[in-house]
Structures are given as structure tokens and as C-alpha cells.
Amino acid sequence: MDQLDYHMELSQSLKAMVNRGDFPHILFYGPSGAGKKTRVLALLRDIYGPAVEKVKVEHKQFKVGSTTVEIPILSSAHHLELNPGDAGNRDRDVVQELIKEIAASAPLPTSSSGDTSDWKPFKVVVLNEVDNLSKEAQHALRRTMEKYITTCRIMMTCNNACRVIAPIRSRCLCVRVAAPSAAQIAAVLQATARKEAVTLPPLLAEKLAAQAHGNLRKALLTLEAARVAQYPFDPKGEVRQADWEAFIDGVAADCVREQSPRKLGEVRNKLYDLLAHCIPPDMIMERLTRALLVKLKHDPPLLQMEVLHHAALYEVRMISGSKAIFHLEAFIAKFMAVYKRHLFTSFGG
């Protein structure tokens, strides 16, 4: 816990709380790459000592009715970690069967080292991405959380706290993990570079940090990629964007340059390319909207707002529908129509 680089105050309070031997269920929420998972693991280490690092992966199978559900579990002597979303539609069964079974049994006071000083009367279940759990599964968790609190504590991580139902939130200590600021990321990058014996020009570190947009994981990965691409670093060098981001910017540029059915066809191929490379459609949509807004920054705000309105609308439809390409394409077509009309009215032609 002490080795965390930022949000020191938060870490201190959490540490103090755990060291007193007892703590409630905890829900960590915040943007991705902000360090939620890291905090969970650090907390576990503080609670149980180094034994939590000896993890093994197993695929647990269990029967529900006539079907078998299989789910990978990471477990150590004291805790166990699973991603209930992996079970897809069967996530409710995972919660009802598996978690309840785990929660209902108390851990035995035997430690592998024969030393019982770090023994705690409860174990910890770490649930990742609870915001992807279905409503039914979350409901199933409610009473389990209360009933077995003496033998089992649940630590959850999620990006979007509003997708976790209120009854769960009211049973947890909700901890907000804010994304690190650009300066903090730059500092971490420098520290990492020093450890890896790499010299990192400060200017480049800042650029990397700015581009990561608060996502430390992304910043570190970009740094690693940049090192493979070219070393020693060129202090004035540009940071390479991720391929897909540059690609979407290209799509946005296309849309602004020409609005015609022919162009739409071309853009469609590009979108198919993106989807074929497994870029999640909601990320495409967000990036595309951002790129378009940047392109339109000299146009009247009313136009921007209209584009945004449509972006929000088509994104929702995309989430509730099943074929992402229709909605992405519909958005592009709508944008072209809106933009073309704007051009006509503003230039009178």
C-alpha cells in the first residue's frame, strides 16, 4: 500500500482501516487505468501478507439445472478473485451458487506457515467489473453480502458506479479512485524509466502523459511501445498514437471533407475494418465524436450541439441493438446530412 504513487491520503486511510482488523465491503470506482485493481491487491497484501501473491488459476465448473457453467477463478489461500461477467447470461447463477457457497463457509485457522498471526476470521472475494453484472445477479448479491459478512468481505471494482444498483452501493464503502493528473503520470513514467535504466526526456514524458488521458496503464504501455520503436528517444519526437485512434481521426477527416453517398460507402469499409480488429463499437463512437468536435471547433456551437445530440442518440441505440455497424453508419450519414445542410445555409449556395 505504501508503494502506491498517488492518492496518498486515500491509501493511508484505507491502510489504517484495514490494519485495525476489520473493514466493510468496499466498492472501488473510477475511470479505467486509474489504479483500482492495484489498490485492491495492495490492500489484500496488507491484510494477509505475502501469501496472497501465491495465486493459482482454476476453472471451476458447476451445474445449474441441465447446463454446466464454467468460470475461471484466481485464488490464493486467503482470497479469491473472479470476473462474474465471464459467465455471460449465467452470471446470476454464479452469484447464487458459487459466491454464496464461498461466503457461507468460514476459513479454517490454519496458515501454510503454521503461523496464525495473520489469520483473519474472514476471506475476501474480489469481484471485477461489477457494472457488467446483470440486474438479477446484483439483486442476488444483496442479502448474501449482509448475511455472511462475518466470514466474507467483498471487494468490487467498476468503472461506472451508476450501473451498480443502489441497494448494493448502500451496503459498501464506496471509494472513488480518480485518474492521476498528467503531472502524476509523467512522474510515474520517469520513475519507471529510471528503474528500467532508460532515459526519458521530460518533454516526451509530458506528451505521453497528456495523450494517455488519465490512463496510467495506457501511458506505461505506450512508453514501452515507444522504447521498442526507437531508442534513445528523440526529445522532440512525436508520440505515436494508437493505430485505431489515428484511423478514426482519419474517418472523421473524411466525413468533414466530403459528404456524399460514395464517401459513405468508403467510410463504411473503414468502419468494418475497425470492427474486424475487435475495437469495441462504443470506443469507436466516443473517439469519432471527439474527433468530429475537434474538426468543428470553429463552427457555431449550435452545430456542435446538434452533432453531439445525434451522437448520444445513436450510441444508445447501438448499445441496445445488436449490429453496431448499422448505428455507426447511421450516425455518419446523419452527420454528413447535418454538416452539408450547415454548409449550404452558411454559404448560401
Add this chain to the structure above:
Amino acid sequence: MAERAVPWVEKYRPRTVTDVAHQTEVVDTLRKAVETRNLPHLIFYGPPGTGKTSTILACARDLYGSDFKKRVLELNASDERGISIVRNKIKSFAMVAVNAKTNAEGQSIPPYKLIVLDEADSMTTDAQSALRRTMETYCRITRFCIICNYVSRLIPPITSRCAKFHFKPLPKQATLDRLKMIAAAEGVGCSDRVFALIEEQSEGDMRKAIQMMQSLHRLAMDGEIAEQAVLDISGAVPAETVRALIAGCQQPNAFKQIQAEVDALLLQGYPAGQLLAQLSGEVVSSATLPDVAKGVISKGLAEADKHLVDGANEYLQLLNVFAIICRSAAPAAA
């Protein structure tokens, strides 16, 4: 270190019906029921943390004393409750006749069993339909208590068979009294101002309030709880920030700046739903916005909230809301 660490929420759960905070109407009825040993089928509904589960458990304990375990079947959403369970488990429990008129301690107990269906919102319609006849057939020997957040999720034939009790969000004073009682028992250092803040953030949810106080107590290392800590832990966006955002929207050409601010806000990790709720409060009580604008904005907020629940992108939805605010607020400022 505490040997058996029980969270305060469980430790201070009311033991008898009379202990239940507030909810006078329900408590009075139930107390009479406990005295006369005559209980109708019950439906408890209301927002989380208002004491629904606590009340029925306390009531059952009053009724049955030490026979509690034998006479009460508690099923909640963590148990499988499909139609087959209703047909087999619930029905077979309901069918068993009871005749013992006293429990081990000689306390007289009523001649029926109690089935508590907690969190019944998550039961399927089919399962609920299967309950209908069971409720009637065995009503001489079994009483049902159905607990849910929204009574509209239950099918009408079920609701018409039960006495409905609405659990209201707890009033300020009731929460404060209970918090102070617990604080005194646990030795929490807490000023009146902090109590009031906790109460405000809990929005009538007693569990949330108690949970929050315990977390704060731990975080403060048993010291005095600071006011700032309450705000930190509640996850609420600071009120000034929200107000500044709305004011910012009323400036001409605010849109570009708003984009940057929304980005920053989301990076801070604030949940968009929380922000929407607070925005709504600010907009409705705003003195500078005309009524028509308020209506338009509220509609936008409602739509965005629905979309967020459906899993839409936070950034796009939030920005769209601010675009709406800008559009409807700008003419007023000009």
C-alpha cells in the same frame, strides 16, 4: 482487534418491533398483530435502508421467540426462486401443519408459519403467479410477507391478497437520533454538524447512514470525524462545482469550455448518474433559469439518466446534457 467483527448495521438491527425507528404506521399495526397473534399477508415496499427486512425479522422474533428457526422460511434473491421452487419448496413448507401452541420457553406462539420473500422485485411473473393459489389455500397455517422496493413489480393478484405497507424514507430526526445512539454506544467522536452532513448524504437511507458513520469512524482512526471526510466518502460531486458548471453554461460561447470541464469531471471518477441527480436538484431550484428552460433541461436529464442505466457512454450523454443546458440557458442570459 475485535474477535467477532460485526458491522454496526447488523449489530444495531432492531430486535423487537418497538425498536424500529420511525415507520409509526407500520409499527403500530404490527404491534397490534403481535398482541392479538393475528397477522394478515403482508407486503412491505419502499426505498432501500428504510427497515423493511429489519421490521419483519423483528416481528417474527416477537411472535415465535426461540421457535424462530422452525417457523420462518426466509428466501431472498440470493436463493433460486424460479417457478419450480415456488411449486416445490415454498408449497411444501406452506403445507406443513403446525399445532404446537407454545415454544420451548412456554411462550404462546401463533398457529401459523411465516414465509418471508425478501427482494421480491426480482421474482419472475410466472413464479409470482404460481404463488397466488398457494397463498390462499394454506392461509390458515401460513402467512406470507413479501418485501420489495417497487410494488409495481408485483403482479396485481398478489398485491390484492396482502395488506400493503409503505416504508417512507426516514425523516431527519429519526436518523439523527439513531446515529447519535450508536455513536454514544461505540464512542464515535462526531460533531452535530457532521451528524447532519451524514444524514443529508444518506437521503433517508438508514443503512447507508450507519454504514457511512462506521466507515468514517474507521478512516478517522477512532478520532474526531472531519466534515470534509463525509463529503469525500459519499461520492457526491461538490455542490460548488455543480453550481459553477450551470453558471458556466449560461455564459455565451460556453460550450468549448464545458467540453473540457466534463472531461475533467469524469477523469475525477465521479459517476455520471450522481452528477445528473445533483444537476437536477440545482436546475429545479435555480433562480436564474426560466421555467421553460427548466422543463427542457429536466427532460434532457431524464432521458440521459435512462440512457445511462441502459449502459450508454458517460461522456457523450453528459456532454449532451450540458449542450441542452447551454442551448436553453443562453437566451435567458442574453
